[in-house]
Amino acid sequence: MKWWQMKKRDADLERELRSDLDLEEEEQRERGVPAEEARYAARRAFGNATLIREQTHEAWGWAPVERLSQDVRYALRQLVRSPGFTVTAVLTLALGIGATTAIFSLVNAVLLRPLPFPGQDRLMWLSQQDHSLPGEAPESLSYPDYFDWRAQNHTFSGIATYFGGGSTLEMNGDSQRVDAQTVSSNFFAVLGVAPMLGRDFRWEDEKPSNRTVMLSYSLWQSAFGASRDIAGKTIRMDDHAYTVAGVMPKGFRFPLNGPPAAVWVSIADDAEGKKTGMRGYDVLSAIGRLKPGVGVEQARADLSLIASQLARQYPDTNKQDSSALVEPELRHMTGDTGPALRVLFDAVTLVLLMVCANVAGLLLVRTARRGGEFALRAAIGASRGAIMRQLLVESVTLSLCGGIAGVALGYGLMHAMVRLVPLNIPRMQDASVDGRVLVFALVVSVATGLLFGVVPAWRMSQGAPALALRDGSRGVAGRRGQNRVHNGLVVAQTAIGLVLLVSSGLLMRSFVRILDVDPGFDPRHVLSARIGVPFARYKHDQHVQFFQRLLTSVSALPGVKSASAGWPLPMSDSYATISFNIQGRPIARGDEPGEALGLAMPGYFETMRIPLVAGRLFLEQDGVKGPPTIIINQAFADKYFPGTNPLGQHMQIRLGDDVFEQSIREIVGVVGNTKLRGLAAATQPAYYLPYPQAVVTNPYIVIRASGDPALLEGGLRAAVHDIDKSVPVYQVATLEDYVSKSAAQPRFQTLLLGCFAGIALILAAIGLYGLLSYMVVQRSLEIGLRMALGARRSDILAHIVRRGLVLTLIGICAGLAIAAGMTRLLAGMLYGIRSSDPVTFAVMAGLLLLVSVAASSVPAWRAARLDPNQALHEQ
Amino acid sequence: MSSMAKQTQQRTAVLQGTLDMLILRTLLYGPAHGHQIGKHIQRTTNEFLQMQHGSLYPALHRLERRGWVVSKWETAPDRNREFKYYRLTDKGRKQLIVEESQWKRMAEAVARVMWPTAPEEN
Structure with missing residues (x-):
């Protein structure tokens, strides 16, 4: 029988019982029993009708479902009856589950989803290995x-x-x-x-x-x-x-x-x-x-x-x-982002654990208040299992409510993350709430409900009904065991919270260090753009003339301080390593070293404000027909000319292999180092050739403005259009955009982990506050007695705050130990700071301690203001 | 409290098996409704089995779910009213034989323990 036929089935049973009962009554009457008595006799002979009905339901085999739906209905009624608790718990859960779901949807989109190609697991990324x-x-x-x-x-x-x-x-x-x-x-x-x-x-x-x-x-x-x-x-x-x-x-x-x-x-x-x-x-x-x-x-x-x-x-x-590299395409593509996302996922899991501990604390207080109810149920025959089941159903119902709200929140968070953070993480833009994310949210919700529900449920089912009934709903001294569990939860929250605080503190300090890095050029007030001059129409000389004309007209624009061109722009996607040899140091051609190549028109270093260290910068004389020259940066000089003067030395660049003539170039200048591949990247040796002597199809134009560089875009486009309207201007951006983009990933991580740490701090404070508030209520008689016996208000205040401090300190000690182990996972993401940085550890522990004292002082103050007369009276 | 609940459960469990057999045996005479079945068992055991009629219904519904009996609302010949009549199925007949032999074996086993002086059959 299907459960949806139950109603019909029930009516049928009702009719059957009624007809047989009527018959019994008739027979009694036929035997001469008076009508009134016949009815009772029939009932007696028949037995407890409600029990029969229940037992028959059991016989139908749908009792578990019926019981469950009964429990869920009861749980919902209970939740509606205490809206304050329910809203707090559901919001806390929604926050935890929502954040977890949002991060999981990113992990799912970037790391877990297969590539959208048939037989994608056989697609391999291939490369040579540079030995x-x-x-x-x-x-x-x-x-x-x-x-x-x-x-x-x-x-x-x-x-x-x-x-x-x-x-x-x-x-x-x-x-x-x-x-x-x-x-x-x-x-x-x-x-x-x-x-x-x-x-x-x-x-x-x-x-x-x-x-x-x-x-x-x-x-x-x-x-x-x-x-x-x-x-x-x-x-x-x-x-x-x-x-x-x-x-x-x-x-x-x-x-x-x-x-x-x-x-x-x-x-x-x-x-x-x-x-x-x-x-x-x-x-x-x-x-x-x-x-x-x-x-x-x-x-x-x-x-x-x-x-x-x-x-x-x-x-x-x-x-x-001399060898090859083979790696599954999916793994290769996600290789760089995997660790970063995994750290975020670990962090959000910790937040979820804190949410569990927090809600478990709330639930513990609530079930303790309902002690009388459960004692009564136990006294009239509910088994320990039935009470545990009821409590677990309540907590899972609660977490499912939180889960539904959490999925909605997670959906919003995910879109905010994808949209607000312009990150070059492949497939991040495809993040969505798909079936897998929903299943994940469901599993997380149920697991969360069981996790935070099992402690109070187990505690409650252990209670002796007689004791609880006698104590009434509000125990005098409170049950020691329950308090121990609650204390444990608060300590755990403090510990987890500190781990998150320390992690985010490390990332923050590292991020500040990254922003402090001197990129080697001045990115403020500089507009850049790429100019696509077709080689087919502009031969080498014409190409150079095009740019000379363009730079002349752009320099004349109002608000322009200087303009030049070059390739590549630091922190752009363009990059090239070209091999070379130094005259007087014979080396086999295949063994020649390679370093980063740059090309620069006259005025490039001035416009970028890359300082000259020695010699001279490129001038008009380094033209197409001019003598072959080269400028190196400081790191190059340090690596290849330690202790000697590089100026006047000669180098041969293997540019373009056999196409271009590979002339012997004289080193005419040394310039400062620039961060080519991002603020956090290592300083690299680099050398620059005069642009007229090595042109590329799509160089960057750089314009230093006296005001807002973005205002120059129109003038630049018009200037290009005046020379040739079929030449496109694209990738228009300020240099600050490039710098900011190069710090986008650490910013994203720092921002998210910072948010998690903030949530963690609030959760830890709420957890401690909840415990102490409950303790004050629970022990108001004791506090009243102490005051009546002469304790001063400051003693009471100190007593409660001390209680909070002890728990916090235990949590902080545990948290420091765990953090010391876990922050090692962050080591690869930190710049200029060790994962065991003592300052961060100390500052974050101090912050948590401070917040804990604040959280303790509210209930402590409330206890100190207790009127002993009233407190003793109420009990 | 809970241990008492367990005892009650065990007692009904023992009774259940027997009750199923008694109902099936009663239905061997022909279709009957709940009241008739109850009355019949009570009469034939000379009122020895003091059971409440009510306990029949969970058993009847369980037997029906297992496919050993089928039910149908039919008008009683003497009462001019509809009653829910239960009828034995072929599966139920086979089950009765199984339960009967099980019961016999158990009765023998119990007898051997209770009256060990009884002569062995070999």
Whole structure:
């Protein structure tokens, strides 16, 4: 029988009992028993009708469900009857469960969700290992290396490459800068996704003059009006004609980090530019699909064998790259963010534990107040199990209410986190409350309810009913055992709270240190932008002239102090390491060291305010036809010219391999160090070439303003437009934006952990306050007696505060010990501060102590104001 | 308190098994409603089993759930009113044989303990 038929079934039983009872009564009457007496006799013969009904229900086999629904109904009634308690508990729980759910939804989106490709577990990130560097040092592939890997491996069903960049899309005389990926022809096949319109790339598309492009769904919508006959058409990009192969389905995206690509172009353009023949032009990222049954190690051995052969065959370019790295794509992509998210998840779990302890304390007080009720129930036959069950049902009902509110709160928190923190964490933007998050929230809610409910339930079921009944609902001395449990809960909260406080304190101090770092340039009042000058239309000389003209007109704009151009901008995504040799220090070509490369127009260091240490800066004389010169930074000088004067020394830069002439350059200046890869990154040796002697397609223009740099954007765009309206201006940002972005991840962690620590501090205070308030109420008779016997109010005050202090100190000691162990997990995220920093530990312990004293003083003050007369009277 | 509750439970449990068998045996004569079954058991045991009719109903519903009896509202020939009649199923008949033999074995076992001087059958 199904439970929803119960009502009908019940009516049936009622009718059956009634008809048989009537019959009994009739028979009694027929035997001559008077009518009135017959009814009672029948009832007596029949037995307890309610009991029969209950036993029959049991026979139907749905008793547990019935009992549970009864318990839940009862629990809800109880919760409604004490709204103050219920609202407090539900809000506390909602906070804990909500924060946990929000963080879990991030963890779920970033770390747990599989990649959106079929057979995604066989997709591997591939790279060469650079053996000139310690540890795991990935080195990108060159086209010839890639072609050899693709042809010679035995472990992959396909290996594809991709290389990010930008392209200028020209439409009706207008131009638009779009994010592009240059990909091998099997790229989509390796990922296992087919275009929704048109055809996939073919092998021929890799050949020179076969320029082919695949459109993303969003570009197809925005630029091509979702035209269904776009496939096969020709579009113009970067001054070349490209054939549209097709359109990828909505939501397709790869690579998953960085800006989503608007187009994927075949490598035909690189083939025409001879880049496909340059070994040592190491720019390609690679992804491979393992053959079924092949393991990661086996694949690594396979590719390493090929790499070692290439290293022997081409020592000039491949000597250092004699083995391969293979890692599942999902793990590689989430590798950097995993630890950070895990720390946040650990922290929020601690908050949830504190919430549990807090609500358990509330519940303990409440069940103690209801002691009489449970004693009565036990006295009239409720078993210990039944009372425990009732209490657990109540606590789980409570936590489910908190869970529902928590999911709503978590949803809001998650969106706030994703939106407010512009973080370059792959897939973070995809965070959502999906089935897995909901199941997680449900499990957390039930587990929370059981966790905070089991202590009071167990305590209550242990009680002796007779004692509780005699004491009434308010015990005189209070039960020692219960107080011990409650004290334990407060100590635990204090300890956990301190762990969170210390962790967030460490991150905060580390973050302040990061912000204090001198980036080596002055980021204030500087606007930057990238200018995409097509190589096809502007040859080397014209390219340089374009920028000279542009800088002249921009410098003349009102509010501009100075303007220059260069590449790359510190803390931008652009970065290059190029190998070199120093004249007079013979070295095999394959063993040449590499350092960070920079390019600078005259006035670049002045505009950036990078200080000159020795020699001179670049001048007009370092032009296209000028003598080859080079400037190094202080770290470079320290590393390669210790104790000697680098000025006048000569270096040869392996820039562009065989394409550019590799002239011998004279060191003419030494400049200060700049933080190239972020504020917290190590200082790197770097060297700069005069921009006219080594041009790139998309340099950065930097403009120092006398006022708000953002106001100069319009003037800059107009200036570029005046020279050539098809040249796009993009990535417009202030230098402060770049600096702030480089500190975004520590800021995000610090902010969140700071919030958690704040919540923890409040919870710890509330927990202690609750315990002491209850203690004062419970012991008002004792306090009254003491006062009547001559205790001063200050004695009472001190007594209660001392009680709070003792508990806090025990909690702090435990917390310090735990924190000392746990903050080691943070070590990798801290900058300029040790994870055992004694100052942070001391300050946070002091803060917690201070707040605890404040939390104790309120109930203590209330106890001291107690009127002994009234207190004794009430009892 | 709880230990007393346990005792009561054990006592009804022993009674339950017997009661099931008695009901099934009664229904062997033909369909009957609860009142008739109760009356019959009481009469045949010469009022020895002093049971309240009420305790029959949980047992009847349990037997029905197990598929040993089926029930139907039918008009009683003598009363011109509908009663809920229970009827033995084939499954119930088989169950009666099982319970009967179990009961016999238990009675024998108890007898051997209670009256050990009784001559052994071999």
